[in-house]
Amino acid sequence: MEKPSTVIVIFGATGDLAKRKLYPSIYNLYKKGQLSKKFAVVGVARRAWTNEIIRENVSASIKSEVEGDISDLDEFSNHFYYLPFDVTSKSSYHDLDNLINSLEDEYDIQGNRIFYMAMAPEFFGTIALNLKTEGVTNTKGWTRLVIEKPFGHNYDSAKKLNDEIREAFTEDEIYRIDHYLGKEMVQNIEVIRFANAIFEPLWNNRYISNVQITSSETLGVEDRGGYYENSGALRDMVQNHMLQMVSLLAMDPPIRLTTDEIRSEKIKVLRALRTIKGDKVEKYFVRGQYGPGKINNNEVPGYRSEDKVNPDSNTETFVAGKLMIDNHRWAGVPFYIRTGKRMKEKSTKIVIQFKELPMNLYYKNKETLHSNLLIIHIQPDEGISLTLNGKKLGPTGGTVPVRLDYRNDGIDGFNTPEAYERLLYDCMLGDATNFAHWDELDLSWNFIDAISEVWEKKSKKEPFLYPSGTMGPNESEDLLQENGHKWWPITKYELE
Ligand code: NAD
Numbered sequence: 001m002e003k004p005s006t007v008i009v010i011f012g013a014t015g016d017l018a019k020r021k022l023y024p025s026i027y028n029l030y031k032k033g034q035l036s037k038k039f040a041v042v043g044v045a046r047r048a049w050t051n052e053i054i055r056e057n058v059s060a061s062i063k064s065e066v067e068g069d070i071s072d073l074d075e076f077s078n079h080f081y082y083l084p085f086d087v088t089s090k091s092s093y094h095d096l097d098n099l100i101n102s103l104e105d106e107y108d109i110q111g112n113r114i115f116y117m118a119m120a121p122e123f124f125g126t127i128a129l130n131l132k133t134e135g136v137t138n139t140k141g142w143t144r145l146v147i148e149k150p151f152g153h154n155y156d157s158a159k160k161l162n163d164e165i166r167e168a169f170t171e172d173e174i175y176r177i178d179h180y181l182g183k184e185m186v187q188n189i190e191v192i193r194f195a196n197a198i199f200e201p202l203w204n205n206r207y208i209s210n211v212q213i214t215s216s217e218t219l220g221v222e223d224r225g226g227y228y229e230n231s232g233a234l235r236d237m238v239q240n241h242m243l244q245m246v247s248l249l250a251m252d253p254p255i256r257l258t259t260d261e262i263r264s265e266k267i268k269v270l271r272a273l274r275t276i277k278g279d280k281v282e283k284y285f286v287r288g289q290y291g292p293g294k295i296n297n298n299e300v301p302g303y304r305s306e307d308k309v310n311p312d313s314n315t316e317t318f319v320a321g322k323l324m325i326d327n328h329r330w331a332g333v334p335f336y337i338r339t340g341k342r343m344k345e346k347s348t349k350i351v352i353q354f355k356e357l358p359m360n361l362y363y364k365n366k367e368t369l370h371s372n373l374l375i376i377h378i379q380p381d382e383g384i385s386l387t388l389n390g391k392k393l394g395p396t397g398g399t400v401p402v403r404l405d406y407r408n409d410g411i412d413g414f415n416t417p418e419a420y421e422r423l424l425y426d427c428m429l430g431d432a433t434n435f436a437h438w439d440e441l442d443l444s445w446n447f448i449d450a451i452s453e454v455w456e457k458k459s460k461k462e463p464f465l466y467p468s469g470t471m472g473p474n475e476s477e478d479l480l481q482e483n484g485h486k487w488w489p490i491t492k493y494e495l496e
């Protein structure tokens with residue numbers, strides 16, 4: 001196993017992302033021996049922390065997030081250093097460069113530097129530029145920039161941000177995080193498709209009726225009302241995570257499993273995505289907003305009563321859409337997506353519904369055959385299910401739907417690594433396959449902008465209200481009914 005040796009600089013080291021995701025992920029890599037002992041982490045942020053304070057915070061975050069033996073925690077947290085930082089002051093960057101140089105000497109690290117942007121996106125461009133002009137990127141090893149979402153607010157702002165960071169880093173030095181791409185089962189889509197003779201021949205419009213992708217949350221906006229008001233579900237979830245899953249499901253087999261080949265196939269899918277604009281938006285997309293309701297028997301408020309939310313807000317907390325991919329493989333097959341907050345269950349699932357048989361030999365018993373479904377469970381459960389029809393037990397015959405289940409947790413008790421852990425490791429190895437390329441952002445933002453332009457016109461209808469604790473507004477069902485389809489249930493215990 002390759003053990004990368006690097007300095008990781010975390011901009012925003014006192015923040016929520018660093019605490020909940022980054023520190024535990026670096027620790028897990030260390031514990032599993034995937035990280036060389038020759039590493040150091042420099043946390044920078046505004047607060048006047050010291051090395052001791054960051055080490056205490058790192059330890060506290062690992063104690064609360066990591067299960068199992070943590071006896072090497074002190075040894076690990078001693079690799080952490082802290083620098084109070086002002087992103088606009090040149091001297092901050094000189095201090096940073098001096099600190100990194102001394103750590104590279106101390107830990108015998110060959111000039112490899114990762115700059116992880118875990119603070120508000122308005123600073124990303126300034127930081128990247130200053131890193132270059134002040135010589136922090138000038139090393140004898142490699143330098144990489146990791147960038148969190150949101151990458152822009154629309155095409156124009158994404159392009160502006162991209163132009164700024166490209167002044168300082170080349171495209172192959174930039175790792176744009178889409179943490180869905182670090183998930184075990186999202187990575188498994190490729191394996192299911194390209195390592196199984198039984199699926200790939202059927203993976204087209206001759207045999208697949210429709211594809212349904214659901215990513216639902218039970219949480220509301222919590223304390224992120226201010227951010228969410230300017231974002232909404234379309235920008236927060238569809239532009240990135242949902243479209244990434246669509247492109248992995250719809251892409252043609254790449255010639256090789258290399259970063260460039262996979263990306264180029266994904267980009268072709270986004271290029272074939274039918275643009276939905278003007279009057280068409282209403283026909284292809286439904287936006288909703290949660291009203292009051294019950295989650296796990298607890299009363300919860302509606303979106304408009306949440307903290308830092310405009311009481312007349314039209315921001316969508318739910319989106320359902322019908323995407324059409326106009327190419328030979330997918331012409332006529334709807335890819336339905338839906339995502340929202342305060343829904344019935346927290347779940348991310350993909351359902352591939354196969355076409356019906358040309359005739360039903362079992363109809364004499366007035367039996368309708370259950371559709372064949374391939375279900376990819378992304379989270380919280382991980383696995384694959386296949387719904388088939390089998391013979392009903394007993395002499396009368398007839399059919400009954402049966403489900404073959406493969407669950408990661410059920411089968412080998414294997415605890416899959418956190419998405420961030422995997423992505424950080426990939427970045428250290430220089431593997432950008434599971435990060436978003438600018439061309440993907442370019443196409444996805446253009447697709448999204450055409451929809452949000454319509455929704456943001458004052459004259460447009462308000463979002464449909466749905467009670468908290470449901471699967472969104474009824475209009476999302478109508479979207480599928482038009483094509484004779486329905487959303488398959490995503491609840492764990494129901495036969496899907
Ligand atoms: P946060 O507000 O908790 O932390 C922000 C950090 O930036 C703090 O350490 C703060 O001190 C630092 N900071 C802010 N202004 C600064 C300045 N002028 N100079 C120096 N330091 C400054 O934010 P967060 O939740 O950790 O999110 C960080 C980034 O990660 C954001 O872009 C966010 O969209 C993204 N993100 C967060 C999560 C999450 O789960 N928290 C998930 C996905 C993406």
